[in-house]
Amino acid sequence: MPRTASRRRLHLAAHFPGVNNTTVWTDPRSGSQIDFASFLHLARTAERGRFDFFFLAEGLRLRELKGRVHDLDVAGRPESLTVLSALAAVTERLGLAGTVSATFNEPYELARRLATLDHLSEGRAAWNVVTTSDAFTGENFRRGGFLDRADRYTRAEEFLRLARALWDSWRPDAVAADQELGRFVRPGAVGEVRHHGRHFTVQGRFTLPRSPQGHPVIIQAGDSDEGREFAAANADVIFSRHGTLEDGRAFYADVKRRLARHGREPHELKIMPAATYALGDTDAEAAENAAEIRRLQVGPQTATAFLEQIWGRDMSAHDPEGPLPDVEPAADAGISQGRVQVADRLAVAAKWRAVAEEKRLSIRDLVIEMTGRQSFVGSPETVARRMEEFVEAEAADGFILVPHLTPGGLDPFVDRVVPILQERGVFRTEYTGTTLRDHLGLAAPRRTP
Template identity: 60%
Template sequence: MNMSRPKKQIILGHYLGGVNHQTVWSDPAAGSQIDFASFRHAAVTAERGRFDFFFLAEGLALRERQGQIFDQDVIGRPDAITVLTALAAVTEHLGLVATVNATFNEPYELARQLASLDHLSGGRAGWNIVTSSDAFTGQNFRRGGYLRREDRYVRAAEFLAAARRLWDSWDAGDVVADQEEGRFLRRADAGAFAFSGRQFDIGGRFAVPRSPQGQPVILQAGVSAEGREFASGGGPDAIFSPYHTLTEAQAFYRDIQQRSARHGRPPGSTKILPGAAFVLGDTEADAVERHREIARAQISGRGAQILLETVWNRDLSGYDPDGPLPDVEPAPDDPPVIQGRARIHQNASETVAEWRAIAEANRYTLRELAIHVFGRTEFVGTPAQVAQRLDDFVQQDGSDGFIIGSHLTPTGLDEFVDKVVPLLQERGSLRTDYEGTTLRDNLGLPALAERVAV
């Protein structure tokens, strides 16, 4: 840790689990994934803990395995922007971040929705950009799965540039109310825009005046070379990191900061935020045992087989979850066994070789390996231990904060807010109150000029 700089303030987002293996939907204490009361409870709790933002993922298609609907997932999730717009009415400071796919949407429509959310929330909107070249998901849309994999970031970069052109088509003072005339006066070219590229050729007038943040906060996940360049070259304000160990996380952190500097971006302009989970106990031994129970509830034997099928691309139902890893090689070029799940491991053979080495070194079974490689950064211990480990990770530049999730919807965050947040505040690493009025303020992001050159 660099002792000459001020102590970093931890950024916290809350991720409400949905269509994934991390949510233990079978727990008797689990609530609905659709009822607004679940979203409201989680968001209000996050705001009580002075979290920066509330984050919702996206599922555009019901996942399938060999042509049948997954029976391992929670089925369905309401549209993220719709849910967050409702949450704007029951929160005051919490940022509201939606995952929206740049492949299957259009700049004008999405820019309008996000600008509207930013207005309605008083400047708390955020957009997590994701991309897809998945024909299975694409069949739900007019274009289908037309986009080549290598064009995903081309479209995403143009999409973001077009959206920013739309958001910046208004100045803050473009509209003035004339009380005597009983009408609004606006600059003649307010809202006028034009954008032309390989993916989009659009022009007209943007219908939503400049929003409180100027532009919503932009987030992105992606650790490929293309993703890192997109993240550091003026794309997102924050990037989700998948790295669990401090050494890997520090290397990723340095890489993004160095790339940002080469692009002329000021230090700290790209925040790094890994997903994380926590398990608390009265003693460390209690927490470790509880973590073991939760992990086995999250990833059943059948669930472990399915998770490994996403990389092997083979039917692994005949392999014992409590036995060794499959002795067959992956078949990445065969028709997909799993449809609708993001492919995060690009080289199946290299990934399987790495996993076999991990399993051999730790004497992992198939299920234990799945728990190890598909888990989030885990902080397990007493509240004091978890607070210290979170703080140390950030102060040593493993990240700028965390996206905290829980196995239990919607009450899983309560324990963290009640027991860990006060300790982080005592350490001087977490605010005791919100500093600003917008999400951009609270994240410590550089302020946007009133009008950005386009």
């Protein structure tokens, strides 16, 4: 296949699957999501494919449905930074991104953990900054659900600003060497951080110098207006949910447009939507594979669970293989705990009902239709070409891939699609830098004044 004269190269990251029904647990190839061997396999596959980074989600409480832990929720949730610290020892170039809440952590402690990962990995750490506003999750923490939803980004903004001040508090020449003293800290080279804000008060000196990449790459995933503005002001990468070309272009244009008022250039923020894929030797075979994957991901129990989240009421009496019942959504959506609540459920339910009636879909087929996951379906050549089209159309700068099998689901993509992307000249054949900022084409962060 001839090399194209593309203007833009794309970025790739790997998301470790396993949240809810993403992974097809019934597949005999599906393994543990707790054993270190699973994390190691996916990370090494991503590094073999020359991916930018490996991404871990986070869950601070097991989700519940109708007062019970959902049977199809993940079977355990390891702490992200611990796993990534272990992976730092067995990978060489791959970036290591962890999701950590800015709501139920403290800046000094988390800044220190992230700086430690950044040093252990020699500049490959990233922090996906998330906020948590529900009291259900907060019950696991001393302060509980004290934070109003309206305050979550003000706390996150102050949190991140303080973390950066801590990371920047050591001068570049802070550490010196002497034949008699060995390595020592120069007098006056470590500044004292004094912060008295609305959410935090910190006074002291940080324990670590700046890492090889300055400080960790910042990832953000919020899609509200506040989230987009927070990302434009602070993030290096956005983990976007906009998977279609049209939605992706609108989101891309909106967020990139916001950068100027924060003194930033478009290339300083990478937009990488989550993307799934289904491959086949032909496009037709890939479509068959995608349909089979979706039916395995949305079994009868899962279909009912999705419907209950939208309708806000117990729907277990209705056959998931039968038609949508003539039942109105409940006024109170308290049936599901620990999940992001569906905004304007009545409108969403009305849309679902209209689709079910138009296409004569069963409950299960309706859920499959309305929660479609496969972003890219086709032969390896088709998938590679389509990904390039997204990047050229400025609908994305790259993709965070979410395979449907743990941990081997990324292997076919690396073996069959990556070589085509490389041949087309839109993806690296070798790492040219050592830090995650190098991989993403990001300059060293500006030092906090």
